[in-house]
Amino acid sequence: MLRSIIISPDVELAERLEAALTLTGEVSVNRVLDRYPPAIDLVRTLRAHAPDVLFLNFESLDKAQEIVSFVEKQSDGLQIIAIHRTCDSQILRETMRLGVREFLAHPFERALLKDSIDHVKALLERKPPTHDATTQVFSFLPSKAGVGTSTLALNISAAMARRPNTRVLLSDFDLNSGMMRFLLNLRNEYSVIDAVEHSLRIDENLWPQLVTTMDQLDVLHAGRVNPNLRVEGTQIRNLVEFMRRNYDVLCFDLSGNLEKYSMELMQESKRILLVVTPEIPSLHLAREKLHFLRGYDLESRVMVVMNRCIKKPLFSKAQVEELLGVPVVQTFPNDYPGINKAMTAGKWCEPDTEIGGMCTEFAKSLDREEERCERVEEIPRVPQHSQPGAGADQIALCGADFSLQRRLQPASGHRLKPMLQAEARATWISAVYTRSLWIRIICARCWNRCARAQSMWRRRWSGCGTYRTRI
């Protein structure tokens, strides 16, 4: 089903078009704008709905022209269909001049509508629209309850949000003992639970009601204790997709219980910040968690941060690294008065405090890591690949190899071709052949399903991490 938005100051025309589109069963209308929106509102709408098609009323040529050129810059690949009350030859010429090749006039005859949709579908197959989505996604995972994960999640998120033009969202996914509401003295009645429950219908109007904005930081608290809450994977994926399009950085504060939704969130994350303290119970459980995450291919994303370090700790940084087998990327001091002061004020630690300053530095180091990742251009080629069905249970295919695509295309009917072409330079496709075929995109740099690979994947495939089809 194609996702669409309609921009039409002529409300009646929009209603008729919507009714006609509904009858086709091929296009969902996600938003109807009854005026030509200013750029900022249009960006919000595009980010919120990630449409494939825009139906644009050409009753005002100037306004429509502005929107066409804006959309071309903002959402490459988004298909525009011009609409109008009448089939006026001058309007038709103008739409052609602007590069809008599809034109529909009232009364939106079914056959003509179908023709246009088929044509647009073919274009989308070749070039799906790209909607910017951030890869800066971080999960904060405690090794053990009470090690200071929420405290660090808050202070690091706040440090990230202090950078200019950086919209940060901190979501408290510790759904049974979430502290963010208390730490920041939030009054908003809505919570993560509402966001999850409305994940399929979230839009630019509902979202601001769910979050609380503090400077450049948006916070979504965990709501009231609800042990019976069921959260589905698709709900999480839809929600995170929306978040990715609307923020520069996402931070998830998790409980240490490794619930299914926490695993989903970690799969979505570029980095998992595992918080430990230099004490035996915390380190023991950190090892257990690392072992568990290894089983899910997530270990390579883990960064260990050590909190509440005192002058003479039981274990030094080097000893902790040896014990866990992974580097400790940052240590944070034990500063109970400082943290308590901030907590009493319902705020985070300011940058001139010790913890606040360290969080600022740490946020910068995360930034530098992102730059390094962006700069990787040299991609090694996989030297050999086996043929599907030849008994190999694991094959690696270079993204440029289209034999896989040819085999899949008829069976799946999905848009594999553009995805392979688009990502050919940046990723490898690895496929495991069993009775059905699994494909996943892995990063050419770390050979893993890191957040970089995942975000590429998700941009193409709404809602699923692994694509599976029968061959």
Ligand SMILES: Nc1ncnc2c1ncn2[C@@H]1O[C@H](COP(=O)(O)OP(=O)(O)OP(=O)(O)O)[C@@H](O)[C@H]1O
């Ligand atoms: N660096 C620190 N120095 C001193 N006290 C700290 C530090 N970090 C956290 N704390 C304190 O430790 C307590 C637990 O912190 P926090 O709630 O952030 O931990 P958590 O790992 O999120 O716990 P939970 O598993 O319950 O979610 C709080 O009282 C907090 O003020």
Ligand SMILES: [Mg+2]
């Ligand atoms: Mg916590």
